[in-house]
Amino acid sequence: MNSELRGAAIAWLAVLLAGCATPQGAVVLLPEASGKDTAVLVTQGEKVALLDQPYAGAKLSSTGPQKYSSSAADVQARFGGALAALPSRPTQFTLYFVEGKDEFTDESKKIIDSIFAEIANRPVPDVLVVGHTDKVGTDAANDVLSRQRAEVVRRALVARGIAPGNVVAVGRGKREPMVPTADGVAEARNRRVEILVR
Amino acid sequence: MNIASLGYLRSLLAALAAMSVGFGSAAAAAEIGQIKVARGQVSVERRGDSLTGSVGMRLEAADVVKTGADGSVGITMSDNSLLSAGPNSILALEHFDFDPATSQGRFDAQLQRGTLAVISGRIAKQSPQAMTVRTPSAALGVRGTEFVVSTHE
Numbered sequence: 001m002n003s004e005l006r007g008a009a010i011a012w013l014a015v016l017l018a019g020c021a022t023p024q025g026a027v028v029l030l031p032e033a034s035g036k037d038t039a040v041l042v043t044q045g046e047k048v049a050l051l052d053q054p055y056a057g058a059k060l061s062s063t064g065p066q067k068y069s070s071s072a073a074d075v076q077a078r079f080g081g082a083l084a085a086l087p088s089r090p091t092q093f094t095l096y097f098v099e100g101k102d103e104f105t106d107e108s109k110k111i112i113d114s115i116f117a118e119i120a121n122r123p124v125p126d127v128l129v130v131g132h133t134d135k136v137g138t139d140a141a142n143d144v145l146s147r148q149r150a151e152v153v154r155r156a157l158v159a160r161g162i163a164p165g166n167v168v169a170v171g172r173g174k175r176e177p178m179v180p181t182a183d184g185v186a187e188a189r190n191r192r193v194e195i196l197v198r
Numbered sequence: 199m200n201i202a203s204l205g206y207l208r209s210l211l212a213a214l215a216a217m218s219v220g221f222g223s224a225a226a227a228a229e230i231g232q233i234k235v236a237r238g239q240v241s242v243e244r245r246g247d248s249l250t251g252s253v254g255m256r257l258e259a260a261d262v263v264k265t266g267a268d269g270s271v272g273i274t275m276s277d278n279s280l281l282s283a284g285p286n287s288i289l290a291l292e293h294f295d296f297d298p299a300t301s302q303g304r305f306d307a308q309l310q311r312g313t314l315a316v317i318s319g320r321i322a323k324q325s326p327q328a329m330t331v332r333t334p335s336a337a338l339g340v341r342g343t344e345f346v347v348s349t350h351e
Binding site for chain 1: 232233234235237253254270271272273274278280282283284285287298312313314315317333334335336337338339340341342343344345346347348349350351
């Protein structure tokens with residue numbers, strides 16, 4: 001075989017191989033609502049494609065991921081069915097408490113109404129209630145108090161019709177202050193219960 | 199505080215500790231997420247059984263969620279990850295563990311067939327190596343947060 005023929009054979013083989021690249025799906029990175037850094041690393045064998053821009057796509061194939069520029073319309077056409085079934089994003093609320101007690105502050109009583117509105121919006125709400133304290137007092141006392149605060153919220157939710165099995169209450173004591181302080185400091189913003197509705 | 203109330207406080211603390219341990223182990227062993235949206239035909243394969251997937255159903259690690267030609271399903275995981283699969287899809291929740299106190303954990307899912315939309319949650323946020331979605335031909339490392347993936351053209 002002369003070199004010209006060999007070259008033609010190699011070119012033909014390359015076309016054949018490219019033609020045989022079996023489609024194996026696609027990946028598209030979507031815009032991030034909060035504008036934070038976002039990326040997906042696509043690996044097929046030893047081939048890698050990094051998607052780190054909105055609508056950066058990769059077509060998967062037997063010859064590795066091929067990057068392409070997708071769009072909102074392309075995503076809707078390929079993935080509309082899946083996207084339409086995405087659950088609502090979790091919503092977080094924070095209630096504040098009177099120092100050393102498991103009583104809500106007056107402002108927090110108003111927030112409870114919006115929590116119920118959010119719960120009512122969801123077909124199968126499950127609710128995580130996490131109690132916290134400020135840094136006044138011992139760990140043991142604050143574990144009990146944070147748990148009591150979460151329980152107060154849990155009971156209020158159950159009393160208003162949430163199935164008990166759908167509300168979990170936990171206490172984190174003074175371990176996760178919203179506002180970092182020295183031990184022993186009374187800080188209203190740390191005496192709180194976080195309620196995650198999802 | 200007198201001796202009697204101290205004793206009461208101790209037993210209260212012990213009871214609370216026992217309760218929190220109970221919660222922790224129950225959550226770790228069983229529930230990892232919940233079906234929030236189910237349309238058309240949705241089923242869940244669990245330990246050899248095929249169950250009808252319905253809104254409100256709690257999911258466990260190793261569950262395989264399937265949708266029919268008219269089906270779609272939306273799932274909220276306990277780390278706040280959201281997953282939804284379109285028609286003719288098979289999604290295996292291969293591995294999921296999550297510590298809500300620290301957000302440490304690991305989540306591996308496989309889309310065996312179909313289409314999937316993902317919004318990653320606290321596991322991927324805490325540790326960008328900790329969440330992987332695979333297809334039969336590719337592995338996706340989830341640095342965050344929203345993407346879609348399919349197994350066919």
